Amino acid sequence: MAGSIQSLERAAAILRLLAGGERRLGLSDVANALGLAKGTAHGILRTLQQEGFVEQDPDSGKYQLGAELLRLGQSYLDVHELRARALVWADDLARASGETVYLGVLHQRGVLIVHHVFRPDDTRQVLEVGSMQPLHSTALGKVLTAFDPVARAELVESEREAFTAHTVTDLDVIDAEAAAIRERGWAAAVEETWAGVASIGALIQDRRRNPVGAVALNGPVERVCTTGPDGRIGPVRPDLVVSVREAARAISRDLGAPRF
Amino acid sequence: MAGSIQSLERAAAILRLLAGGERRLGLSDVANALGLAKGTAHGILRTLQQEGFVEQDPDSGKYQLGAELLRLGQSYLDVHELRARALVWADDLARASGETVYLGVLHQRGVLIVHHVFRPDDTRQVLEVGSMQPLHSTALGKVLTAFDPVARAELVESEREAFTAHTVTDLDVIDAEAAAIRERGWAAAVEETWAGVASIGALIQDRRRNPVGAVALNGPVERVCTTGPDGRIGPVRPDLVVSVREAARAISRDLGAPRF
DNA sequence: AACATCGTTCGACAATGCCGACGCTGCTTT
């Protein structure tokens, strides 16, 4: 694995730093954080600025991400085949279920949301496209870790934060559940990331049956889960599971996956 | 302006090529298009891939944009101050007017949409955030060219396609209208880009009164424009103009612009 | 089966980007 272009690696590190860090960063901040000489960091930043990947506040001289990234990110979505095929089915799933639908792909140590259909009511919602969700505590993530060895490897490396009392962080428990997920073909996460929210997810495969992403339905536990006679929250509703699995199958078929 | 990092410039060119080109491109396509040796192009692509900026189809070996761009693009939005301040006001404007609202900033030779509020009805709409609109034939673009000298300079360089019979492409006419726009403080574009669609836009300024963006309302001419007694389409509705200008003023004030 | 094409690897050369020290400007301090 020889020969990575140094200046490119550093430029990428700078972009990630700007993306993660607070608001804007000065030249010295950047140089310090990455252990570069100021002159070096400046050269990279100047080029990035010239190309539109970073912008510089005229007053303070501080740097932040540039607009070109937004444009390219949009282009990524335009080209994304999985997303294109899934648009209609995700929409149908949201309409039929009345809940939010996410479409995600594995990216580094998390699930990148590439499509988001709003819950079909009028409440205000924030578009999550482009944001990341954890691997260990969401339906999307669980599906991917269960079926994609790469995802499982990334999960091992990640830190598995406990978001709620229901979050499972123990690797053995996660692996056991992954086996069950492979068996039955779908995953659920009830209040494991956000309190009061449950999600159901299923796998999307391409024409060679490789896992390429997952589709999931998100909603309040009161609607997504069954309630026992004692009023307790039970497992997720079987009819919603069927809907999600059908959507996943339909998208996979659109991608050329064999018909089973 | 000495000292731009060559490999970075080339990497940026490759990304733009992948963003503009059709679907996926092979290594030779990329190398040819940019006049690079195959080995050189490969080195850059390998690094870009390692960093997540491009992905490679395992079968065909062809390259396409990578997911990291989507994530960074999202981060750009998160950091964007103008957008953050404008969210509420844009929402109000859409609700009050019942029409689509765009928020745009100058980027290269066009207007980059950084926020998009759907028309508040249930029809299916495509999110335009991250896409570009022309400078010469939209309300957003006209506002920016009228108030931002940089935008006007970019306009001169751009090619000004005639999208409809109403599109104005002559520079003198555009300049004359720009003067009028500066005078009255708002711009309109009626069927100049899309047939049947009219838009009204106004300028957003920062604390030092620099033009930093524009907000516009988009809708069908039947609703956005007045109709004369003979049923002909007239100028845009004055009440909508007032709403748009008030929204722009409110956002500018949030950014720290003086209160007039 | 021979050919063409494509992505990838490799080694040599020198161009290129890296580094550290030095201006410069704007702001706070004494």
Place this chain on the structure above:
DNA sequence: AAAGCAGCGTCGGCATTGTCGAACGATGTT
């Protein structure tokens, strides 16, 4: 006010680093 202090930007020498072109192996085409 003068001095000090950060902060960004620039410059030139050095060697590291990226570039180039040719050759390789795999794939699929004629």
